Amino acid sequence: MKKTVNQKAWFLVLPVLLLVGFSAVIPLMTVVNYSIQDTFGNNEFFPVGLEWFEEILHSERIHDALGRQILFTSIIMAIEIPLGIYIALQMPKGGVWASVCLVLISLPLLIPWNVVGTIWQIFARTDIGLLGHTLATLGIDYNYSQDILSAWVTIIIMDVWHWTSLVVLLCYAGLQSIPSAYYQAAKIDQASRWNVFRYIELPKMMGVLLIAALLRFMDSFMIYTEPMVLTGGGPGNATTFLSIDLVKMAIGQFDLGPAAAFSLMYFLVILLVSWVFFTVMSNIDKQEG
Amino acid sequence: MARITLSNLAHSYVKDPQNDKDYALRELNHEWEDGAAYALLGPSGCGKSTLLNIISGIVTPSHGRILFDETDVTFADTTDRNIAQVFQFPVVYDTMTVQQNLEFPLKNRGKDAKYIAQRVASIARSIQVEDILHKKAQGLSADQKQKISLGRGMVREDVNAILFDEPLTVIDPHMKWELRTQLKALHKELKHTMIFVTHDQTEALTFADKVVVMNVGEVVQIGTPQELFEKPAHTFVGYFIGSPGMNIIDVEITGKEATLLDAKLELNQSYSNLKGKLELGIRPEFMTLCEEGCGIKIEIIRIEDVAHHKIVRARYDNKDINIIVEEDVIITKTMNNMTFDMDKVNIYENSWLVEGEKL
Numbered sequence: 001m002k003k004t005v006n007q008k009a010w011f012l013v014l015p016v017l018l019l020v021g022f023s024a025v026i027p028l029m030t031v032v033n034y035s036i037q038d039t040f041g042n043n044e045f046f047p048v049g050l051e052w053f054e055e056i057l058h059s060e061r062i063h064d065a066l067g068r069q070i071l072f073t074s075i076i077m078a079i080e081i082p083l084g085i086y087i088a089l090q091m092p093k094g095g096v097w098a099s100v101c102l103v104l105i106s107l108p109l110l111i112p113w114n115v116v117g118t119i120w121q122i123f124a125r126t127d128i129g130l131l132g133h134t135l136a137t138l139g140i141d142y143n144y145s146q147d148i149l150s151a152w153v154t155i156i157i158m159d160v161w162h163w164t165s166l167v168v169l170l171c172y173a174g175l176q177s178i179p180s181a182y183y184q185a186a187k188i189d190q191a192s193r194w195n196v197f198r199y200i201e202l203p204k205m206m207g208v209l210l211i212a213a214l215l216r217f218m219d220s221f222m223i224y225t226e227p228m229v230l231t232g233g234g235p236g237n238a239t240t241f242l243s244i245d246l247v248k249m250a251i252g253q254f255d256l257g258p259a260a261a262f263s264l265m266y267f268l269v270i271l272l273v274s275w276v277f278f279t280v281m282s283n284i285d286k287q288e289g
Numbered sequence: 290m291a292r293i294t295l296s297n298l299a300h301s302y303v304k305d306p307q308n309d310k311d312y313a314l315r316e317l318n319h320e321w322e323d324g325a326a327y328a329l330l331g332p333s334g335c336g337k338s339t340l341l342n343i344i345s346g347i348v349t350p351s352h353g354r355i356l357f358d359e360t361d362v363t364f365a366d367t368t369d370r371n372i373a374q375v376f377q378f379p380v381v382y383d384t385m386t387v388q389q390n391l392e393f394p395l396k397n398r399g400k401d402a403k404y405i406a407q408r409v410a411s412i413a414r415s416i417q418v419e420d421i422l423h424k425k426a427q428g429l430s431a432d433q434k435q436k437i438s439l440g441r442g443m444v445r446e447d448v449n450a451i452l453f454d455e456p457l458t459v460i461d462p463h464m465k466w467e468l469r470t471q472l473k474a475l476h477k478e479l480k481h482t483m484i485f486v487t488h489d490q491t492e493a494l495t496f497a498d499k500v501v502v503m504n505v506g507e508v509v510q511i512g513t514p515q516e517l518f519e520k521p522a523h524t525f526v527g528y529f530i531g532s533p534g535m536n537i538i539d540v541e542i543t544g545k546e547a548t549l550l551d552a553k554l555e556l557n558q559s560y561s562n563l564k565g566k567l568e569l570g571i572r573p574e575f576m577t578l579c580e581e582g583c584g585i586k587i588e589i590i591r592i593e594d595v596a597h598h599k600i601v602r603a604r605y606d607n608k609d610i611n612i613i614v615e616e617d618v619i620i621t622k623t624m625n626n627m628t629f630d631m632d633k634v635n636i637y638e639n640s641w642l643v644e645g646e647k648l
């Protein structure tokens with residue numbers, strides 16, 4: 001078949017290009033613009049090349065924030081994914097209780113981030129918070145605004161409370177799609193409970209689990225609001241994760257250049273990890289296919 | 290391998306069943322002989338899946354008992370029944386290779402490696418999957434997967450019975466035939482008791498030594514394919530089996546004389562004490578179409594040419610009549626009479642077959 005050449009057809013792509021341009025490319029380019037310039041005020045900028053990028057790459061402060069970020073993301077994923085799977089497996093398969101469980105489990109997901117932060121901020125206070133006061137009364141040395149370990153534990157429990165539901169819901173959906181014949185066949189083959197999980201439930205859940213892990217990675221790697229409300233990045237810098245540090249740098253210190261360079265690298269890291277993650281997982285899928 | 294006995298077995302999904310209608314499976318006594326191939330045949334919702342699920346242990350019957358040889362397994366769990374089941378949709382362990390799939394039931398039962406290897410090799414040969422043993426099960430076609438789930442059942446030598454729940458539903462038509470032939474061959478070779486649930490009469494008749502025909506929760510007949518064809522015990526069987534099914538005509542009978550709407554026939558048997566609704570059943574294969582005046586006049590609607598014969602669709606006494614005519618017979622306009630092969634005529638009282646006295 002001979003294709004007709006009509007250059008006017010490019011105009012049909014124009015609306016999309018404009019939309020993407022205004023929503024993503026142009027804002028990103030202003031950041032790129034800041035990242036290669038410096039200013040002494042009066043809205044006068046002069047180019048500095050890659051100086052800011054070099055500075056950020058060698059900055060101990062950023063290294064520390066990145067370290068804390070990786071530690072935080074690893075811990076919450078190591079808790080939320082297995083816990084989510086476990087809860088999904090324990091949930092009733094049908095009937096009224098299944099609906100009740102689903103509603104209760106979904107509740108944390110419906111609460112806005114800053115409200116979650118506020119809830120835990122008050123809940124964990126040693127003077128008036130139920131959790132904090134109880135712990136203090138029991139004689140446990142707990143104070144999230146002064147003690148680093150307390151702050152970390154509180155933030156991790158808060159994130160687990162807020163986001164495990166997402167993993168549960170996705171896994172539950174995956175489990176529900178397994179036909180009963182599989183369980184029947186496993187009984188006939190005298191498969192152990194572990195084998196049922198290993199060879200039936202886990203493979204059938206793999207697709208949704210991949211999505212759950214990816215979402216939890218991206219969200220936790222970009223976490224800002226909840227720890228900001230709860231600890232404000234403290235005590236000291238103990239809970240200053242990447243985005244908190246970025247905001248401090250950009251708005252607190254008004255270091256636009258370094259902050260812009262930092263933003264770009266932050267963005268690229270998330271993009272890269274997500275891409276690697278996705279490619280590896282979908283390749284595993286293909287090999288099995 | 291075992292003989293399976295169903296004793297006064299019945300099942301209702303309703304808690305407190307009042308009448309026959311509440312029963313998904315009405316009371317039933319039957320012995321499944323060891324090593325025979327059975328087909329459970331019936332339309333959707335006739336209770337055949339319920340019966341199969343009772344045998345496999347998914348459903349506990351509300352009445353009666355089920356025995357494997359002399360052991361009562363009515364309340365035994367599926368795991369303890371040592372049966373195998375092939376489901377409507379292929380059930381394989383996707384992440385395992387074909388070989389691991391076949392090894393799985395034996396490994397779980399703690400058999401030793403040498404025995405497992407030898408059994409798997411022998412079963413792989415039987416179901417012809419030797420060339421794909423090291424492939425992941427996930428990427429295989431539906432018929433190969435179905436073979437593997439069958440193999441997983443047969444790999445255990447001591448399996449009591451293999452149950453098939455419409456296993457050819459998702460298989461391509463040209464593979465259906467092949468799989469069925471293989472199943473039949475496997476049955477001959479290994480002599481497992483096999484119970485094959487289906488709503489397809491061709492499947493049932495070609496696979497089974499004995500066919501159990503069910504309708505609305507009731508077993509209406511158990512017999513060889515030939516018995517079902519020649520002596521259907523119930524008009525339902527006559528109608529359900531055969532293509533087209535048996536012709537059913539209202540009739541009055543005194544002694545050996547049968548009175549149809551406008552004709553009298555002399556039967557080969559004599560009947561007495563007949564009460565209730567009487568019907569005469571005759572298969573389209575055992576009827577002939579002939580010239581005016583030689584038999585009973587019918588109104589011919591149309592003639593269908595199917596591959597090896599013609600089907601004459603006609604009306605008599607407000608009922609549809611089908612007659613099968615050899616393909617080389619030329620049907621003329623004046624051929625509008627039917628005659629019966631009197632040896633093949635069956636008489637039904639309230640839909641159930643009655644035998645008369647031979648003369």
